[in-house]
Amino acid sequence: MSAFTAVGLSHTYPGAAVKALDRLTLTVPAGQVTAILGPSGCGKSTLLALLGLLWDGPGPTGRLTYHGADRDHDLLALDTNSRAALRGDAFGFVLQSNYLLPHFTCLQNVAMPLALQGWPARVREAWARRLLAAPGVDPHGDLAARADAMPRAVSLGQRQRFAVLRALAADPDVVFADEPSSNLDPRNTTAMFELLALWRGGDLFPAAAADFAADRATPAKLRPWLAAHAGPRRPRTLVLVCHDAELAERHADAPSVCLSTPGGGA
Amino acid sequence: MSRAGWAFALGFCRRDLGEAQARAVSLAVAAAVALTVAATVVALAVPDVATEVRLRRMAAQPWTRCVWVQPLSSLDPKFTPERLVALEASARARLPAADPGLAVVGFHAVSLDVFDLNRDATGLSPYGRTVAAGDPLLPALPGLVRGGGGWNPAAPAGLLLCPRYLTRLGGDPDAPPAAVRLRAPASKRPIAWPVAGVLKEPLPLGHVFLIGAADYEALRAADGGDPSTDAESEPLPAGWPATWDDFPAPLRKAVREDGVEASVRPTLAGRALHLADRDRSPRTAADWEAKFRAVAAARPTGPALKWSPQGVTRLPPPPPLGPPEWATVYVTRPADLRHAAEAARDADLYANDANRLLVEEVEAAARSARRVVAALVAAFCVAGSVSLTLALYLRGRQKAAQYGMLKALGATDATLRTLAVTEAAALWLAGASLGLAGAAALGASTLAALGVGWDVLGAALAGDWPPLVAGFLALSLVACVVGNAVATRWVRRRPAAESLGLTS
Numbered sequence: 001m002s003a004f005t006a007v008g009l010s011h012t013y014p015g016a017a018v019k020a021l022d023r024l025t026l027t028v029p030a031g032q033v034t035a036i037l038g039p040s041g042c043g044k045s046t047l048l049a050l051l052g053l054l055w056d057g058p059g060p061t062g063r064l065t066y067h068g069a070d071r072d073h074d075l076l077a078l079d080t081n082s083r084a085a086l087r088g089d090a091f092g093f094v095l096q097s098n099y100l101l102p103h104f105t106c107l108q109n110v111a112m113p114l115a116l117q118g119w120p121a122r123v124r125e126a127w128a129r130r131l132l133a134a135p136g137v138d139p140h141g142d143l144a145a146r147a148d149a150m151p152r153a154v155s156l157g158q159r160q161r162f163a164v165l166r167a168l169a170a171d172p173d174v175v176f177a178d179e180p181s182s183n184l185d186p187r188n189t190t191a192m193f194e195l196l197a198l199w200r201g202g203d204l205f206p207a208a209a210a211d212f213a214a215d216r217a218t219p220a221k222l223r224p225w226l227a228a229h230a231g232p233r234r235p236r237t238l239v240l241v242c243h244d245a246e247l248a249e250r251h252a253d254a255p256s257v258c259l260s261t262p263g264g265g266a
Numbered sequence: 267m268s269r270a271g272w273a274f275a276l277g278f279c280r281r282d283l284g285e286a287q288a289r290a291v292s293l294a295v296a297a298a299v300a301l302t303v304a305a306t307v308v309a310l311a312v313p314d315v316a317t318e319v320r321l322r323r324m325a326a327q328p329w330t331r332c333v334w335v336q337p338l339s340s341l342d343p344k345f346t347p348e349r350l351v352a353l354e355a356s357a358r359a360r361l362p363a364a365d366p367g368l369a370v371v372g373f374h375a376v377s378l379d380v381f382d383l384n385r386d387a388t389g390l391s392p393y394g395r396t397v398a399a400g401d402p403l404l405p406a407l408p409g410l411v412r413g414g415g416g417w418n419p420a421a422p423a424g425l426l427l428c429p430r431y432l433t434r435l436g437g438d439p440d441a442p443p444a445a446v447r448l449r450a451p452a453s454k455r456p457i458a459w460p461v462a463g464v465l466k467e468p469l470p471l472g473h474v475f476l477i478g479a480a481d482y483e484a485l486r487a488a489d490g491g492d493p494s495t496d497a498e499s500e501p502l503p504a505g506w507p508a509t510w511d512d513f514p515a516p517l518r519k520a521v522r523e524d525g526v527e528a529s530v531r532p533t534l535a536g537r538a539l540h541l542a543d544r545d546r547s548p549r550t551a552a553d554w555e556a557k558f559r560a561v562a563a564a565r566p567t568g569p570a571l572k573w574s575p576q577g578v579t580r581l582p583p584p585p586p587l588g589p590p591e592w593a594t595v596y597v598t599r600p601a602d603l604r605h606a607a608e609a610a611r612d613a614d615l616y617a618n619d620a621n622r623l624l625v626e627e628v629e630a631a632a633r634s635a636r637r638v639v640a641a642l643v644a645a646f647c648v649a650g651s652v653s654l655t656l657a658l659y660l661r662g663r664q665k666a667a668q669y670g671m672l673k674a675l676g677a678t679d680a681t682l683r684t685l686a687v688t689e690a691a692a693l694w695l696a697g698a699s700l701g702l703a704g705a706a707a708l709g710a711s712t713l714a715a716l717g718v719g720w721d722v723l724g725a726a727l728a729g730d731w732p733p734l735v736a737g738f739l740a741l742s743l744v745a746c747v748v749g750n751a752v753a754t755r756w757v758r759r760r761p762a763a764e765s766l767g768l769t770s
Contacts, residue, residue: 045769056762102286103282116672
């Protein structure tokens with residue numbers, strides 16, 4: 001079963017003379033870690049932007065399909081609102097920079113995707129704390145200790161791990177990680193990949209979702225979402241963009257997508 | 267936009283407005299709104315408040331809240347008490363609202379020959395007016411006299427002079443004389459009359475002095491002698507000179523130096539000695555008798571000189587003063603002057619409504635000022651809106667990465683638009699509150715400096731000011747919100763991949 005299928009996918013940025021992607025055909029299997037490899041400028045981030053619906057300008061051609069849990073989505077034909085809904089419900093992003101909002105605490109940043117989905121502040125922050133307290137999420141206890149600090153007051157590695165938690169907070173089906181460890185030391189790199197592995201393993205959310213669903217104080221409108229995420233394991237896909245083949249080999253369990261020259265043939 | 271969207275936007279902007287990265291621009295936006303609001307609110311209030319201040323100043327002075335009326339012809343009846351009452355009733359019926367300050371009072375326009383302070387020659391016959399008991403002008407006069415003067419409204423005595431007239435007489439308004447010399451209205455004899463004070467401003471209607479009505483009656487009665495300008499003796503007895511030139515030289519010199527011209531004139535009964543004041547100033551019978559005695563004493567030889575009071579040429583007594591030929595119609599509100607003038611015209615009277623014209627000038631000036639201010643405010647608002655939009659655009663660009671991350675987290679264009687609207691409204695609210703507070707402070711200090719109470723704003727509040735201010739505030743809010751929506755359009759439409767640096 002595949003999560004994404006691209007057929008003849010090309011992309012040229014407005015005003016650019018060279019195609020960033022040229023007739024790319026690939027399959028990203030669902031429930032696995034797929035690495036997108038290649039040198040700088042080969043189109044890795046562009047591919048991630050197209051897969052993750054982060055590019056809503058002109059340029060892409062071909063076919064790009066996301067095989068969701070309930071139906072397939074033609075990603076190049078979706079309207080703006082559908083793209084936003086898919087990004088919020090099914091996708092999560094961990095980027096090279098953490099992009100934590102500087103005027104919110106780290107915990108509030110973690111809960112930001114839930115805020116956008118209309119979760120009340122009390123519930124979403126309780127959910128984020130529960131996430132932090134889940135076994136394996138914060139093995140050193142440093143994240144929980146700094147959860148209420150502003151991002152500028154925590155270390156770069158902790159910020160990136162909070163950013164990972166933000167990507168995972170709404171239990172997405174796919175997480176896109178663009179060079180997530182390029183600014184991290186080995187300890188934080190390990191902790192970050194363990195966190196992603198924990199999510200992929202499916203043990204991070206069911207218990208928490210069941211507890212929140214059982215809590216009478218939880219608003220009724222959240223119960224369908226909690227019920228869906230408390231259920232049986234779903235395939236969780238990680239798309240990892242990196243230029244480090246060793247890192248890809250270590251974490252990927254599906255064949256890597258290797259992009260080469262500018263123009264990006266797979 | 268859903269309630270959840272608004273809740274997210276409110277919660278987000280509560281923290282976002284103070285965010286360090288965009289704080290300077292946020293402050294600039296709020297300050298621009300505050301300055302625009304303060305300047306506009308004050309500017310829009312200025313014409314109404316200035317008009318109210320001017321009208322109040324007019325209302326505070328009796329002679330700027332009145333109309334002067336007089337009959338159209340000197341043959342028409344003057345202002346008897348009954349006519350004054352009828353005129354007051356007519357004016358009361360004309361006024362749109364009851365006016366407890368309405369009063370109609372008569373006065374006389376009078377002319378006095380006043381001597382120059384430094385020379386004997388006069389050449390001036392200035393006009394002034396009386397002020398009667400019960401005239402609203404009377405109690406206000408101490409406030410209109412330099413240094414308060416010695417004017418006692420309860421028992422007014424003496425003349426109040428206009429400063430320029432006193433200067434014309436050779437006096438100093440800052441050190442007025444205790445009295446001026448003038449011709450008594452009855453006898454035309456020079457008499458001294460006290461000066462009660464010098465007025466701060468010119469009197470209306472070209473009058474240069476003011477005198478209490480009772481004081482003027484006293485002035486008319488002040489010369490109680492038997493005056494005449496010349497006198498004649500009985501026929502000269504035999505042995506007296508045939509001409510004045512034949513009288514002794516020392517006598518002729520003394521008579522001349524006394525201001526008297528003497529001559530021997532033929533009469534039906536024979537030649538008689540005629541004495542006349544060289545300036546035609548009246549002298550009393552006793553004065554003339556003393557002159558004749560002096561002539562007789564100077565010529566001790568010969569038969570005694572006889573003279574008779576019947577030989578004195580008498581002046582006619584002054585006519586009775588009668589009813590006043592002028593009346594003043596006082597109102598409380600200068601805006602009612604036009605009704606008072608109309609009432610006078612209805613009664614076939616001439617109405618000198620210079621004050622009404624002044625009110626119309628003030629109102630016309632206010633209308634012009636309002637138009638000018640409105641145009642300036644409009645131009646200012648356009649410039650302010652452009653600046654505001656640019657500042658908000660800058661703010662949006664500074665936050666492009668944050669907007670990109672929110673899009674990656676699932677924020678829709680509507681959510682981001684709501685965010686922009688909410689933030690703009692919050693910035694506007696902060697700026698407008700500051701601006702209104704600043705306008706209040708500026709207004710209060712200005713009114714205090716002018717010595718005007720807050721209640722003067724009542725006129726502005728009753729006029730076009732509230733809708734104009736409300737309209738401006740609404741427009742500025744719309745400009746701020748639309749400006750931010752336009753300014754953030756670029757960042758909202760920008761692909762998140764670009765904002766997040768995935769396309770480099």
